[in-house]
Amino acid sequence: MCGICGVIAFGDSAEPVDEPTLRAMADTLRHRGPDDDGYLVAPDRRVGFGFRRLSIVDLATGDQPMSNEDDSVWLIFNGEIYNHAAHRPALESRGHRFKSRSDAEVILHLYEEFGPECVHHLRGMFAFALWDSHRRRVLLARDRIGVKPLYFAALAGTLLFGSEIKALFRHPALQPRLAEDALSLYLTFATTPAPHTLFAGVEKLPPGHRLLIDVETGQRTLQRYWQPLPDAAELLVRREPEEYVERLEALVRESIGLRMMSDVPYGAFLSGGVDSSLNVALMAELADRPVSTFSVAIAGDAASDELAFARTVAERYGTQHHEIVIGEQDFLDYLPDLVWHQDEPLADPVCVPLHALSEAAHRAGTKVIQVGEGSDELFAGYASYAFFADFHRRVWRPYRLLPEVVRRGVAGSVGPFMRLDRADVLLRAADGGELFWGGAIPFLPTHKRRLLLGADDDAGRRAVAALYADVDAAVPGGSQLDHMIGIELRQRLPELLLMRVDKVSMGSSLEARVPYLDHKLVEFALAIPADVKYRRGISKWVLKRVAERVGLDRRLVYRPKRGFCGSASNMLTRRLLDRAEQDILDSSFARERFDLRFVRAMFAEQRTGRADHNFRVWTLWNLVAWHACWLERGRSRPEPAPVV
Structure with a gap:
């Protein structure tokens, strides 16, 4: 896992790329890659790459930027390719010579064989940039599901890109400005859907897309290479419910095993729910050393506390278990850093306990963590889906x-x-x-x-x-549940849930892997009939049966679902609510755009229990904190100290 950034200059009037600018851009990504850095400036200064490394695989020889045999193709890459070893024999038989054991190098040689279609041969999470000096083009690509982010800004004669937006603002040609047309989208979705961001002129590369840039002309070609579709072969077969369970178990086991590829210590976030517990059970079965597990609770909130469930799982599977308890002061302390790490606001208070877990893992010497995101969306785990x-x-x-x-x-x-x-x-x-x-x-x-x-x-x-419209075109005649899952996989999952995991975990120099979102598992899951996912009144039935088969206690598997740390409904204490109200009402940004009578009424209703505005309050609080950080204080804001 790493941080990447770069500059592409095209046209006669373009300012040539220089290494000091690349270093300044890469320095903002130090938390993503504290172990090493690297730079490339093409001889004609039309293309420049910057790289920060978090060493996970091939610690000795996996440095980037990385090139092919004759230095005609160069790569910077953020992520992990889990099937890289499977590609090596065929590539070597075709004459490709490897310099390292790194998964990144496989991308280079697959590109030499297949060009931009190389993305179809990659199984993993990734965001990468590849410079082809012979064809005079740069290829940017983001993984199918959107686990890893990638941003770009197209300016006059220049294109900037990076793993985080903050890297782009270290280039003198780009300044932070509010994208007014994206504000309404943020208020609707609690994040800005791709390709939008809340910064004018900055775009997100959507999941499952690649962008080709002609370095001579600056012409950009955006191509969608994957979308969430059910496995076509599976749609031709109607299986018995238990046959879906057997096939799913094999895919989950394979996916978790692939994501244990690491030359450094790994672990898992363990909530005590079925997703994380199944993950830990299979990791313990497949591991050659004890798995480290990390659990969190909010002080004084018994209704959301799942530490006892997590502890039971940890004891059964012999993990090296760590428990963290956070309080309201942790929310106040982390909010300024949160909006800096996020780049743009992600209105999810789960970011705070997620940060506590990430810091605990970092302190314990863990560099790689597995998380359970995506399971509820794929297998209809939310009660709201059934409703x-x-x-x-x-x-x-x-x-x-x-x-x-x-x-x-x-x-x-x-x-x-x-x-x-x-x-x-x-x-x-x-x-x-x-x-x-x-x-x-x-x-x-x-x-x-x-x-x-x-x-x-x-x-x-x-x-x-x-x-x-996109889901209808992809899955014509699908059920309402199919449509809901399709909507979630295209919007909330990549742009809110996965984005929060990436930004928060990488803020602690921690790589998060998402086994339930292996693309082969996703395609199979989308082919499972709705009445197998939600069966006999049981949500996520098919995955719960997998958990039973693996050996998890039925009482844990079928207990009522709780949101992670209770989610937004319980996190705003009276003190935090008072602070949120003060920050929002004092914000010049809020005064200019919002009717403060409605805002005050929200807080009054929240305090009296007449309505639940927790999520709306958190959405506005994040927004004004973000605006203060990026658009009021701007570059004068001191950046957080690098993780050590």
């Missing part, structure tokens, strides 16, 4: 058959007397909108009409419509 699927079948679909004039009449006459979120459901039903927008939607259009001083551009509604 929305059932509501869509019993209520939404029949209601939509009523004449539009009736639906609009109901929304207009009844909606004003309902809670805003429920009124929004009536409006969407009247206007032909969609019921399910995602698993983390803080502000619906009805909220934003009250919150924003300027007119909302309805960007959220258009973004949701585009997501549904």
Whole structure:
């Protein structure tokens, strides 16, 4: 795992690339790669690469930038390629000579064989840049699911790219500015969906995409090379439920085993839920040394405390177990660093306990961790999925058959007397909108009409419509559950959940691996029928059966699901709520854009228990903290000390 950055200069008027600028850009990524650095400036100074290394595989000879045999192709790479060893014999038989044991070098030789199509041969998580001096082009690529981020900014005569946005701002041609059109998207999704960011002129390379840049002309070609689709062969076969369980167990076991590839100590985050417990059980079975496990709880919050469940799993599988308890001061202490590490706000308070876990792992000498993200999205693990699927079948679909004039009449006459979120459901039903927008939607259009001083551009509604259109085209005739899972895999999972894992864990120089999101496992999971995922009233039934077969206690497997540390519903104590209100109301940014009467009403309702605004409060608090960090203090803000 590493940090990468670079500059591409094209056109006669472009400023040539220089190494001091690359070093300045790479220095902002030191937390991603504290072990080493490396640089490349092409002889004509049209292309420059910067690299920070976190040494995981091939500690002695895996330095980057890395080149092929004749130095005509150069690579910088962030991630892990788990099938690199399987490719080596065939590549060597075709005359390729390897200089190292590094997985990165396989990318170079696969590119020589297949060009940009090399991405189809990679199994892993990655964001990389490759300079082909003969063809005069640079290839940028992001992995299929979006585990690793990659940003770029196209300027006059120059293109910048990097693992984090902060690296781009160390180039003198780019300054932080708010992307006004992305603000509404952030309020809808608690993050900005790719290709948008909250910074003007900065884009995210979407998951499963590659970008080709012609160094002579600056022409950019964006290509989608993968999307979440069910395994076509599996769709032709209807298996018995237990046959899906057997096949899934084999894929989960294989994926976890592949992600134990490491020359340094590894471990797992263990919540005590079924996903992390299954992960630990199989890691312990496959490991040649005790697995390190890390669990966290919030002080004084018994309802969200799962330490006892995690401890039981750790004891059974003989792990080297670590427990951390955090309090409200940890939230206050971490928020300034959080918005710096995130680059743009990710409105998820889970980032705070995730940071505590990452710091504990770092202190314990662990460099690689496995996490359970993606399982709930793939296998319908959320209770809300069952609710929305059932509501869509019993209520939404029949209601939509009523004449539009009736639906609009109901929304207009009844909606004003309902809670805003429920009124929004009536409006969407009247206007032909969609019921399910995602698993983390803080502000619906009805909220934003009250919150924003300027007119909302309805960007959220258009973004949701585009997501549904993409899923409909990919899986025509799919069930409502299929559509919900498809929406989540395209938006919330890569741009919120995986982004938070990457930014927070890498802030502690820790590599996080995501075994449930191996692309082969994903394609199989998407082919599992909805009635096998949600079976006999049991969510995530197929994966829970795998956990049973592996030997986990049935009481643990089938106990009611809890959100990680309770999620947003319990994290804002009275003291934190007071601080959030103060920070938001004192923010000049908030005063300019938000109706503070609505904001004050939210806090009042939260305190009296009339409504649950925790998630909305956290969304606004993150936003004003981010704005203060990046757009008010700007470059004058002291950066956090490098991790040592």
